[in-house]
Each structure stands twice: as structure tokens, then as C-alpha cells.
Amino acid sequence: MEVPAHVEQLLAALRAGGFVACPVGGCVRDSLLGRAPGDWDLCTSARPEQVKACAAPRWRALDTGIAHGTVTVLTGDGPVEVTTFRVEGGYSDHRRPDGVRFVADLEEDLARRDFTINAMALDEGGIVDPFGGRADLAAGFIRCVGEPARRFEEDALRILRALRFASCLDFSIEPATLAAARAAAPTLTRVSAERVFAELDKLLLGPGAGRVLAQCGDILAHAVPAIGPCLGFDLRSPRHELDLWGHIARAVGLAPPRRNVRWALLLHDLAKPDCFVLDGQGFGHAPGHAARGAVLAKEVLARLKAPGHLVQGVQPLVRWHDTPLPQDTPGVRRWLGRWGWPTLEDLIAVKRADLLAHADGPAIRRRLQETARFEKLARQAHRRGDCVRVDQLAVSGADLMNVGVCRAGPRMGRLLGAALNEVIEGRVENHPAALLAWARKQKR
Numbered sequence: 001m002e003v004p005a006h007v008e009q010l011l012a013a014l015r016a017g018g019f020v021a022c023p024v025g026g027c028v029r030d031s032l033l034g035r036a037p038g039d040w041d042l043c044t045s046a047r048p049e050q051v052k053a054c055a056a057p058r059w060r061a062l063d064t065g066i067a068h069g070t071v072t073v074l075t076g077d078g079p080v081e082v083t084t085f086r087v088e089g090g091y092s093d094h095r096r097p098d099g100v101r102f103v104a105d106l107e108e109d110l111a112r113r114d115f116t117i118n119a120m121a122l123d124e125g126g127i128v129d130p131f132g133g134r135a136d137l138a139a140g141f142i143r144c145v146g147e148p149a150r151r152f153e154e155d156a157l158r159i160l161r162a163l164r165f166a167s168c169l170d171f172s173i174e175p176a177t178l179a180a181a182r183a184a185a186p187t188l189t190r191v192s193a194e195r196v197f198a199e200l201d202k203l204l205l206g207p208g209a210g211r212v213l214a215q216c217g218d219i220l221a222h223a224v225p226a227i228g229p230c231l232g233f234d235l236r237s238p239r240h241e242l243d244l245w246g247h248i249a250r251a252v253g254l255a256p257p258r259r260n261v262r263w264a265l266l267l268h269d270l271a272k273p274d275c276f277v278l279d280g281q282g283f284g285h286a287p288g289h290a291a292r293g294a295v296l297a298k299e300v301l302a303r304l305k306a307p308g309h310l311v312q313g314v315q316p317l318v319r320w321h322d323t324p325l326p327q328d329t330p331g332v333r334r335w336l337g338r339w340g341w342p343t344l345e346d347l348i349a350v351k352r353a354d355l356l357a358h359a360d361g362p363a364i365r366r367r368l369q370e371t372a373r374f375e376k377l378a379r380q381a382h383r384r385g386d387c388v389r390v391d392q393l394a395v396s397g398a399d400l401m402n403v404g405v406c407r408a409g410p411r412m413g414r415l416l417g418a419a420l421n422e423v424i425e426g427r428v429e430n431h432p433a434a435l436l437a438w439a440r441k442q443k444r
């Protein structure tokens, strides 16, 4: 296992002080999986003050979570968190331990960790793995350390962490752990919105997202109540072979792992149960679900305290996911002018995944072809740098004023808008001379 030099140096300083110190948790798991760990967390028998004494004078140390035994050592190559071996007291709020107690023994510390794959350390003698973490890594299992019901009872966040790791590592949740997560799911209401968001965000971007969503919708509905009405909802449509939640989960799983795209697909049809009607033949429809869905998406994301840029990025995708795409260059240019290429690229991905998550049929195939044609035209227009907005016109309002074609005011705005329309339609070239000649011909 390749431990980075700055981590080795800190380990050596702690060990020279007479303490046990080892990399632990995610970094050990990721290294065993052959992935580069995001960060290297250390655990140690040293108390926080002793950690600081070992780090000094070479490195500065911050009291990040001193009450819980965590010190952040600022090495030249980045911060490293060092946490004293500890066990946790009661969890009266199902979220945070009431207190922690420092212990001398590594194995006791490993026993408080959530999953077997996260409860391994790299000691001087090799991997310390008292709970079968390596076997579960090899088998692809998320399994609680100890009795699952108790572990979820202590900390409801672990329920979401189980789902998140299952998605991100593309593992399955061991049956007893899954059953306990399901039973404890009502306690998810006690997890803060920020934590729910952070876990769901990682879950959605994982390679196993579609599978985990399909399997665990009932669990997630306790964290995101708008999911509830979608579970088992029969769309009564020959275009759907799955229930509404099954369709949503499948669409998420089929989409590229881009944040806006996957969030939009999670949210795109949440308003369907509310908008649902049956036609004369008994087929289901949900008129207006995209517009309602865009409002609902904003509400769900606001409740999860999602960042504003995500709300901004996701809303148009939900709003337009069901609208037919233009099939001619001028129409495509108008969409490009209104939304910009990055949003259209996301919208194309949303459309495609949504369509592919339907039952195959001629209507779906036709819409996939339309999506492909739209993508081709939009990509071409974007690459060519076609003029799609007034500010891209080869003449400005100031130019038109200077040559006396038009004075400042509302008429100028209309004239520039009309000029853009001519350029978009391909009737006038986006060159100063052509645009001025066209403008001079317009009625005053």
C-alpha cells in the first residue's frame, strides 16, 4: 500500500513519541480497492495534546474537533486529520454521540466505525481487520460492524451512508444490514437537511445509483418525502413497463454521472402523481407535470439546502424535459440563445435517459431520433459560434446610433431583436455591412 510521504512522516513522528498510529477508514478501503484515497485519516493512541506535541515544531496543528479527539495537522502536502482512539457514548438524538471516551486500543476504535469495509487500519505489522472488511470488499458487501439495528439506531446518518457506499462502490447491501436500514428508516427525519443532501448527492453520482434507488426508494422517501407518492405508482401506460419510481431510478442509472443531469432525473417526474388523469380508454396522462415538477424540484432542493447553482441548473432541465425539441437550425439557435450550450447538453442527456427508461416502442424511438438530430444541430451551431444572442450581433446599438439608423430607446431594442431574428433565420449575414444595410431598409 502506497502511503504518501507526508503521511509517513507524521506517522513516524507519532510513533517516535511512543504512540500507536495508523491510517484508518476510507483511505485503507480505497487503497485496497486500488483507488487513490481522497484523504488520509489517521487514528492514534495519543491524546490530542500529545498529537500536537508530536507534530510540533515541524507542523502546525488545528483543534478541529478537540472534544471528539480530532486534530488537523497541516503538513506541507496538505492537512491530515488525526483522531485519538475512542468509543462513543449514548446516541439520544439518533445522530450525535452524547460524548466520547478515549481508549488505548485500536480494535475498540475500529468497533465504533460504521461498516466493515470502513473499519480497517494499516498498522506497522500490516492490515488490522477484525470484522472481515477485506472479505466484504472482495465480495462487494456493505455490512455493519456489529448489530445493524443498534448501529442504525445510534446514528441514522449511517442508513444513508450505507446506500451511498453501495452506489459509489457499486456494492450490494448485505441482507441483514439492508433489513435493519429499512426498519430504521423512519428515524431519517432526524438527519439534518445538509447531511441528507451531501449523501444523496454522492449516491446519485455513483455507478450503482440506478440499482440503489430502485431497491431503496422506500428508505429514501423518509428523507425526501416527495418520493413517497411515486413508489409503486402505476402510470397505466403502454409506454411504461415499470412503476413511476422504477422509471425514475432507471432513468438516473442510464444517465451520465453529471450532477445537474442526475438530480434533474431524480426530480423530473415527481409531480406526476399530482397531475395524473385517465383518458377515455383508461390510459394515464400527467398534463402539466413538467411545469409543476420544476416548482416541486425547487422546493425539494430548497428543503435539502442545496446550493443555488444546482437549483438553477436543474430547474430548466425538469421544466423542459418533456417538450419536443426543435428540428431545424433556426429553432435550435433560439434554444441555444435562451439556455446556452452547457444547459442544452444536460437537457439532451436528461431527455435521452428519460426516453431509454420507457418501454421500447415506435414513439419512443422517434423521440430518440429527434433528440439525436437536435444534438447534432445544436453541437454544430455551438462549434461554429453561430450568433444566437443580441450581444453576439456584429453591430451594437451604439453602432446603429452612430450611423444615425436609430436612436436609443425601445425602438432600438426591437430593431436589434428583429436583426437577431434575421440572422438566426439565415436571411442576413452576421457582418456589420450586411446588418447596417438591412437596418437602413427598415421603416422608421
Ligand code: ATP
Binding pocket: 024, 025, 026, 027, 038, 041, 112, 113, 114, 115, 118, 119, 155, 157, 158, 161
Ligand atoms: P469518503 O471520505 O470517501 O466519503 P470515508 O470512509 O473516509 O469515505 P468519512 O466520512 O471521511 O468517510 O469518515 C472516515 C471514517 O470514519 C469512515 O471510514 C468510518 O470508519 C468512520 N465514520 C464516518 N462516519 C461515521 C458514522 N456516521 N458512523 C460510524 N463511523 C463513521
Ligand code: MG
Binding pocket: 026, 027, 038, 039, 041
Ligand atoms: Mg474520508
